[in-house]
Amino acid sequence: MRQAFAAAALAAALSAFGASGGHAEDVIKIGVVAAESGSFVSAGNTIPAAERLATKEINDAGGVKIGGKTYKIQLEVRDDRTSIDTAIAAARELVNDVGVQAIFGTESHDFSIAMTKITGPAKVLQFTGNSTLGQFLTKEAVARGGANHYVFQTEPQEFQRSGSTAKGVLALLTPLMAQPPKHSVVFVANDVAGRYLSSHYVRALEANGQKVDLVYYPPDTQDFTALLTRIKGMKPDIVHFWYNGDETLVAHPQAVQLDVAPAYFLFGVDPGVWRERKLTSGAPLTLSCVPMCWGAPPTKAAAAYFDRYFGMGATKGVQSSVSLLYYDYLHWYVKALEAVGRLDDPDAVVDWLLKSKYQGVVSAAPLVFNDRHQVTFATEVCLVKPNTSGQFKCAVEEPPAAPPPGDPGN
């Protein structure tokens, strides 16, 4: 009798386990690899925060409907610790062990490129907001059977981002300067991303009539005074602090103390941070966001997005707007899955994404992937009214359609 009872109990337990196993099959696992610690944390933290918001919205709206079944999104977040080895290990785990359908991340250009070597062969879609991918997303590479067929670049091509930014910076600063600026110095970290990004920005400034000098600093520099004094000797009209918003906020006050230039531009520093830290600048100053500023959102949709984003508990950081390089694309990807109606056909999902348009938050115009799996949208630049912390005048200049002279375009 006891044995029969035990057998019945075991059968019931197995049945219950089987039922919960059934529930486990009704989820779509989505991977996120991002720096939740380490030097890129400012941008990295925004990726899981954006995807948590998108996941909540999708699940709260009833989930993903595929072939008569409803699935919930299950986010699998891994911290790459700003270490390429950790990012690769995380991608391997997510693809091989966890079995994710797609991966979003990372914030770091070379990390993302390394991860494509894992996601590509496994036919796992990878959405990554790194403009450096342009070098690898050739038409041949993204064609079916190509090495990067499953990779999508969620940030505009770098010549477009640089062109939009350079136009905005010069348009906003020039009226405030005693003479039209002619000589710019671009000050940038000496790493893979810094070298790549600045090469395009220099061309964009030259295309807008600037003579440009480029000065690199060692990554993780704290005291910039020696290099800034060197730049002061070059007598620039504008110093452009390019690319790492956290390091820029360390360097810029030192430049002001040394009176290095009559005007400045800080890339990747949100006006919201400027306001919250009660920072001020006597010299004309512009800030830019990647791609829209939470401190001065240019559209109602963007303002509503940031309300929801921070409402979820996300930290108001220097680069919180980077979240917009990821948020729209999870929604778009889910639409693709529903349209294709299958979870086991990533090629069909890729095809659907390429022929569809998506009206997201990041752009006033619908997002479209071009034939190299890249999108196009503008970058917002804001002028800080001198000696104020919270008064901004912003511009969203359309990106150029073609690269400027000397810029190979990728």
Added chain:
Amino acid sequence: MDAAAMAILLQQLVNSLAISAIIIMIGIGITLVFGLTGIINFAQGELLMLGGVATWLLVGRAGVNFFAALVAAAVIVGAVGFLLERSIFRFTLRRPMNGFIISLGLSVFLQHFVIRFWNSYQKSIPDPVGGVWQVGSIRIAAVRVMVVAVTAAAVGFTFFAISRSRHGLALRAAVADQDTARLMGIPVARYVTAVFVYGSALAGLGGALMIALFPITPFVGQDVVVGGFAVALIGGLGNVAGAVVAGLILGFADGLSAGYGLPEWTEAYSFALMILILLVRPQGLLGGTEGPAIV
């Protein structure tokens, strides 16, 4: 050299003084702990970070005056040092390599401790002094002068405490021959604790000075600790004057190489100089201890 070039050179020399001050502050803590107790504490950079975070909490959150926070940061980090020495490093004195490995783990632990409670974003405080002085064509930020002055005071106090005081004499005796020192009634273990606590307090002070100059993150310690060890080794272990000389050399090498060399090679110049000096003067520029092997 024309007037403009001379002005730039003078500005570079002024800039280098503040760079040197921070390097010296972390270097002295390391040279005392490493040179006089034999403890190789790579978490010294994180102790500096804790000093910066404590200052940020006190000034930014609690509204405490910066100079009061400066003292409090040194006391708080000194107390942390006391706990660490009593609970961890005391048990590694006979096996310094164990202490070294533990300190590597401790540095990661302390980073994540701070992240857990106060997140990983930059932390900054308003300029506690404010103002920039224009001397001819040279611009001197008052906060940098304050940092150099506080460092000079801390260095002076440390130097005289070790070279002139009764306790300094006992400490040096303990380093030279521990058994004899014990027989003479010197409480060697207490001196080890005291040196570790003092070195930690100096790191806390350095952190407070650093956040007065720059925003910091929980990872700032790993950027400065290698420079601190370089200062300790170049100057001679346990040698305060040596640490000052080494800090000035590295600070000026840093500043001038950034100003006139290939900017992206700035750190390489400084560490190439360190390699050269240690090859020529293995005992350090002013000589030092080898650190007590066994306590």
